[in-house]
Amino acid sequence: MFKEKLMERITYRDIPNGMFENLRTIETSITNSSLDRKLIEIIRLRTAQKNGCAYCVDMHYKELKHLGETELRLSSLCVWEETPYFSDKERAVLHFTDTLTKLNRGPISNTDYNSLSKFFSKEDICYLTLTISQSNTWNRLMKVFQFTPGHYKINQYKTN
Template identity: 80%
Template sequence: MERITYQEIPNGMFENLRTIEDSIINSTLDRKLIEMIRLRTAQRNSCAYCVDMHHKELKNLGESDLRLSSLCVWEETPYFSDRERATLYFTDAVTKLERKRIPDNIYNPLLSFFSKEEICFLTLAISQSNTWNRLMKVFEFTPGNYKVSD
């Protein structure tokens, strides 16, 4: 049972978050990479609703079952490119922030694959995904009900 239903969310709250989503989607970042970030943050935060949603979105974008099932153990697999690996290291670091700066060995590899503008959007995508995870953990939207829109 949901603690807070979609209808009980204050007017404008999700719409304002959608504005940020639109800026991320309209950036030069690849949609599949954005969804991979979203699925990974949901896994790290144990957000069942968001895991379901982003798994379905990635499947709809043509992601393979092998990579989808292996994302939770990505460091132990050869299925992810160096670009994706740099992104996933960064995603994990930003999702589980420590009480210190993001280390150079996590940040610097991004510079080989992304412009500083794109790193800004990567950071925003990770932060935004964490925001959604936290909302869903409190609201307790029911996992399994998400439908990919065309």
């Protein structure tokens, strides 16, 4: 069964002045952090997968391909826990991404935090947390606005 054709509920012209610009300022901060660009995009793609955001999946898949990510890892990201294709560092980040994307009522465990601290400084963990949070924000906006997936072009919206 096919879903009805989705139309954008809110277009770029409808978005309040400054809203996306302020979000892009945060994006620039993340991009300029010490985090690896490919790792940032892996976080963004994983978050989009978890949230079922087709527009963001399309965007971050294309960004990762542009950065040289392999088809094997891209196609396996949705089942990362069952594959050997991701490093221990990436696995810690993916677990953290999954945890922050689907929050429960309890605190983030020391085990989860400590698995990150093996690989990252406190500053890096701050940026990892911001990257995941920001990605979740974009996913939620796109789910409401219903931007059409498939039209994203690399460097289309880059600010730096």
